[in-house]
Amino acid sequence: MSQQTPGTTATQAPQGDAFENLSQENRRFAPSAGFAANAVVTSADYAEADADRPAFWAKQARELLSWSKDFTQALDWSNPPFAKWFVGGEVNAAYNALDRHVEAGNGDRVAIYFEGEPGDTRTYTYAQLTEEVKKAANAFESLGVAKGDRVAVYLPMIPEAVITLLACARIGAIHSVVFGGFSAEALRSRIDDAEAKLVVTADGTYRRGKPSALKPAVDEALAHDGHTVQNVVVVKRNGQDVDWHEGRDHWWADTVGAASAEHTAVGHDSEHPLFILYTSGTTGKPKGILHTTGGYLTQGAYTHKAVFDLHPETDVYWCTADVGWITGHSYVAYAPLINGATQVMYEGTPDSPHQGRWWEIVEKYKVSILYTAPTAIRTFMKWGKEIPAKSDLSSIRVLGSVGEPINPEAWMWYREVIGADSGRKSIPAPIVDTWWQTETGAQMIAPLPGVTATKPGSAQVPLPGIAVDVVDELGESVPNGSGGYLVIREPWPAMLRGIWGDPERFKETYWSRFETMYFAGDGAKKDEDGDIWLLGRVDDVMNVSGHRLSTAEIESALVSHPAVAEAAVVGAADETTGQAVVAFVILRGDAVDSGDAIVAELRNHVGKEIGPIAKPKTILVVPELPKTRSGKIMRRLLKDVAEGREVGDATTLADNTVMAQIAHSLKK
Numbered sequence: 001m002s003q004q005t006p007g008t009t010a011t012q013a014p015q016g017d018a019f020e021n022l023s024q025e026n027r028r029f030a031p032s033a034g035f036a037a038n039a040v041v042t043s044a045d046y047a048e049a050d051a052d053r054p055a056f057w058a059k060q061a062r063e064l065l066s067w068s069k070d071f072t073q074a075l076d077w078s079n080p081p082f083a084k085w086f087v088g089g090e091v092n093a094a095y096n097a098l099d100r101h102v103e104a105g106n107g108d109r110v111a112i113y114f115e116g117e118p119g120d121t122r123t124y125t126y127a128q129l130t131e132e133v134k135k136a137a138n139a140f141e142s143l144g145v146a147k148g149d150r151v152a153v154y155l156p157m158i159p160e161a162v163i164t165l166l167a168c169a170r171i172g173a174i175h176s177v178v179f180g181g182f183s184a185e186a187l188r189s190r191i192d193d194a195e196a197k198l199v200v201t202a203d204g205t206y207r208r209g210k211p212s213a214l215k216p217a218v219d220e221a222l223a224h225d226g227h228t229v230q231n232v233v234v235v236k237r238n239g240q241d242v243d244w245h246e247g248r249d250h251w252w253a254d255t256v257g258a259a260s261a262e263h264t265a266v267g268h269d270s271e272h273p274l275f276i277l278y279t280s281g282t283t284g285k286p287k288g289i290l291h292t293t294g295g296y297l298t299q300g301a302y303t304h305k306a307v308f309d310l311h312p313e314t315d316v317y318w319c320t321a322d323v324g325w326i327t328g329h330s331y332v333a334y335a336p337l338i339n340g341a342t343q344v345m346y347e348g349t350p351d352s353p354h355q356g357r358w359w360e361i362v363e364k365y366k367v368s369i370l371y372t373a374p375t376a377i378r379t380f381m382k383w384g385k386e387i388p389a390k391s392d393l394s395s396i397r398v399l400g401s402v403g404e405p406i407n408p409e410a411w412m413w414y415r416e417v418i419g420a421d422s423g424r425k426s427i428p429a430p431i432v433d434t435w436w437q438t439e440t441g442a443q444m445i446a447p448l449p450g451v452t453a454t455k456p457g458s459a460q461v462p463l464p465g466i467a468v469d470v471v472d473e474l475g476e477s478v479p480n481g482s483g484g485y486l487v488i489r490e491p492w493p494a495m496l497r498g499i500w501g502d503p504e505r506f507k508e509t510y511w512s513r514f515e516t517m518y519f520a521g522d523g524a525k526k527d528e529d530g531d532i533w534l535l536g537r538v539d540d541v542m543n544v545s546g547h548r549l550s551t552a553e554i555e556s557a558l559v560s561h562p563a564v565a566e567a568a569v570v571g572a573a574d575e576t577t578g579q580a581v582v583a584f585v586i587l588r589g590d591a592v593d594s595g596d597a598i599v600a601e602l603r604n605h606v607g608k609e610i611g612p613i614a615k616p617k618t619i620l621v622v623p624e625l626p627k628t629r630s631g632k633i634m635r636r637l638l639k640d641v642a643e644g645r646e647v648g649d650a651t652t653l654a655d656n657t658v659m660a661q662i663a664h665s666l667k668k
């Protein structure tokens with residue numbers, strides 16, 4: 001690791017250049033009259049929320065959820081930054097997502113259309129999904145899982161992932177999903193940090209037509225003494241051979257399959273922890289973001305209805321995110337089911353068996369609401385518009401974007417090729433660009449499709465009941481036309497309640513940069529209309545294909561390799577993935593620079609320590625790293641090198657020859 005202590009991250013000034021280009025953007029797309037007339041949410045919600053924010057959310061909580069015990073207070077903010085929402089209320093997430101729809105006579109409505117990568121399909125009605133979740137709840141209880149216990153989930157995108165999450169929520173167990181693309185080592189550290197009692201996994205999944213394994217990573221993660229895991233439940237997905245630990249391992253079919261389908265859900269306190277989800281921050285150690293029940297479900301359900309204009313009786317909704325990320329939690333496992341929607345779930349990659357797979361799925365299930373990430377859109381752009389043009393996309397009526405800023409070019413392509421069905425539709429579907437974070441739990445900034453005139457590239461307006469602002473260094477609100485730091489001024493229902501096991505770090509990370517305001521870590525600008533444009537992270541967090549990665553985490557993986565003396569990682573602009581990981585490493589004196597061999601070895605090493613998603617795209621071996629006199633690495637200069645620009649102001653370097661040394665070594 002570099003000499004500087006990880007975590008002492010200076011915020012970088014938001015980049016103005018990006019906005020200069022964006023501010024040329026003056027296209028506006030107002031909702032069509034027909035869309036506006038049928039929209040489920042109107043502009044009245046803004047006024048109502050402005051008049052009394054907690055009362056607005058209390059109304060949503062009572063309208064969108066069935067409480068087994070009503071709450072007595074909407075918000076308790078007496079001990080900031082620790083909020084309590086819907087105080088005294090009791091609610092069961094699984095009952096709200098499942099049983100109540102069956103009780104209301106909607107048991108035959110499809111909850112999930114599952115499409116496996118090899119082409120196998122399964123359909124679950126609300127009645128069937130309810131039954132599966134009850135069985136899983138009984139099975140987990142019979143394995144000793146009780147309210148408050150942690151359950152680690154390491155599953156592919158198959159229905160059992162949603163069933164597992166809802167079964168945990170039903171019995172009050174706290175799930176901690178680890179994305180299937182993370183390594184055994186990443187899984188181990190998350191299992192240990194949360195002290196999980198149960199792990200739910202699968203033998204494997206399919207990736208690009210080939211079986212890929214998951215269970216070996218669980219075995220490896222549990223190979224050390226002193227872990228807390230008592231049982232492992234294994235879904236048979238691809239039938240590959242697995243090592244079996246008698247007494248510890250149980251096939252899903254034998255436990256869940258054999259369990260009773262009778263299970264009564266009881267209400268849990270509104271502030272009962274629902275889940276932990278680890279995310280990368282500015283230090284080497286991922287943070288366990290903690291979410292609780294009532295507020296999280298309320299804001300998830302409200303935003304899902306309002307931002308996607310959900311008509312649950314007729315819409316077919318498809319969010320392409322993996323359940324391993326927050327989007328897959330909030331907008332696959334919870335909100336759509338709470339709202340009684342019908343959704344599509346797809347296991348595989350977009351190019352398997354060919355690059356038109358997604359569009360065939362849209363046509364097959366008549367998807368009407370599609371929610372995906374800019375990186376996917378840019379990939380489809382690269383593959384060519386002829387591919388989606390082969391499918392009938394006329395069912396699409398709302399398009400969502402999430403995960404990173406969407407550039408106007410990708411936005412327009414999304415509108416014309418997907419939203420207008422390659423020009424076959426005269427009125428294109430509105431696009432909603434949604435800004436939020438693992439920490440915010442639910443969408444925070446987004447247009448309302450029946451209300452807002454959208455602008456290509458901007459998330460634009462805080463949602464009703466959400467108080468977002470852009471401030472300068474001193475925390476003063478900036479005028480329209482200026483940039484600064486994105487903050488949230490008032491508590492919101494789905495806000496994180498803390499970092500698992502580390503309340504101090506919660507305060508320090510989010511509530512210390514600006515007093516009394518939540519600092520999101522993003523730079524933003526207000527345009528002349530006061531609309532918000534997101535400009536990317538201002539801290540040492542990278543965004544690669546909408547996935548959050550920490551420079552410090554990858555640096556610490558690199559320096560854990562015996563050949564590396566020091567490492568510095570930057571996110572360099574990349575046409576498809578938004579940013580790409582570029583690492584600069586200094587090798588140890590005794591490590592021979594064996595050229596490509598060491599670079600390949602280091603990439604694999606990062607893959608093993610964190611996961612394939614964290615593998616640097618480029619690793620540059622250099623003789624020195626640019627540091628200030630206090631030892632802080634000047635990543636800005638390395639970013640200039642990585643992006644092929646002339647190196648900027650280097651006057652604060654401790655050694656002013658370093659950049660020349662680096663340039664010289666890279667030329668060789």
Ligand code: WT7
Binds near residue numbers: 402522546
């Ligand atoms: C970071 C949060 C929200 C779920 C997926 C990512 C960036 C997210 C947008 C957007 C510009 C965005 C921000 C944020 N981000 N959505 N619509 N426009 N930037 O969740 O992994 O917690 O990452 O993603 O930089 O801070 P996450």
